[in-house]
Amino acid sequence: MTLLQARGLVRSYGPTPALRGVTLELAEAEILAVTGPSGCGKSTLLHCLAGILRPDAGEVLYGGQRLDARSEADRSRLRRTEFGVLFQFGQLVAELTAAENVALPLLLAGKGRREARTAALNWLERLDVADVADVRPGAMSGGQQQRCAAARALVTEPRVLFADEPTGALDALAGERLLGQLTRVAREQHTSVVLVTHEPAVAAYADREIVLRDGTVDVTGLGADISAGTAGGRR
Numbered sequence: 001m002t003l004l005q006a007r008g009l010v011r012s013y014g015p016t017p018a019l020r021g022v023t024l025e026l027a028e029a030e031i032l033a034v035t036g037p038s039g040c041g042k043s044t045l046l047h048c049l050a051g052i053l054r055p056d057a058g059e060v061l062y063g064g065q066r067l068d069a070r071s072e073a074d075r076s077r078l079r080r081t082e083f084g085v086l087f088q089f090g091q092l093v094a095e096l097t098a099a100e101n102v103a104l105p106l107l108l109a110g111k112g113r114r115e116a117r118t119a120a121l122n123w124l125e126r127l128d129v130a131d132v133a134d135v136r137p138g139a140m141s142g143g144q145q146q147r148c149a150a151a152r153a154l155v156t157e158p159r160v161l162f163a164d165e166p167t168g169a170l171d172a173l174a175g176e177r178l179l180g181q182l183t184r185v186a187r188e189q190h191t192s193v194v195l196v197t198h199e200p201a202v203a204a205y206a207d208r209e210i211v212l213r214d215g216t217v218d219v220t221g222l223g224a225d226i227s228a229g230t231a232g233g234r235r
């Protein structure tokens, strides 16, 4: 079943066009990779889908309802309750330990301290970083920080996870480890994922891939079909 839909999204920054009519669908529990060269509009698309940016034209539907037309307060509430967001870096609060960072979204949602800490420890365990639960970000490796950030994005059990170049600051091995764990956990939770990346290899972790070029969808299909040049049209 379709969970998230974009229809004819157009977005510019002043005179610079970033999206020039993007249409796509994300199914429940689907992992969708959005790839393409630098500057093709991947981040802008992710921000529009997550309700962070409003498109100039076109619409975003979440569960069949217009998302882009809702108020900022409404979209921000939706992001706290239904969506998780994971960026390239700089998301953990430096003064807090890993467990405190992961517990934070639950505390903000009104959960009690003990319940929030238990859930945080559980998520750190699932992402294989339980050993740094009481460590602050400054004393962790980049890979550990990103896995903690992933735990924080997932602790509220979102229906959609938006990940923008989550492995961009990691070496190949740490990147693969993060993606392996992130996609495994997302599948276990039936969480849909929009995974933006400029690295074609990352798309291998996805069910489906969309390649953007100059703000439009160039090709849609399975990663393997795209590499072989046999993909085309919408699935």
Ligand SMILES: Nc1ncnc2c1ncn2[C@@H]1O[C@H](COP(=O)(O)OP(=O)(O)OP(=O)(O)O)[C@@H](O)[C@H]1O
Binding pocket: 013, 016, 017, 018, 036, 037, 038, 039, 040, 041, 042, 043, 044, 045, 198
């Ligand atoms: N805040 C901004 N102000 C002005 N132009 C912007 C801004 N953000 C993005 N752009 C422009 O919009 C276009 C699309 O940018 P976007 O960041 O969405 O692409 P991207 O595919 O995510 O790029 P990258 O892979 O390099 O992160 C580019 O031409 C970019 O220069």
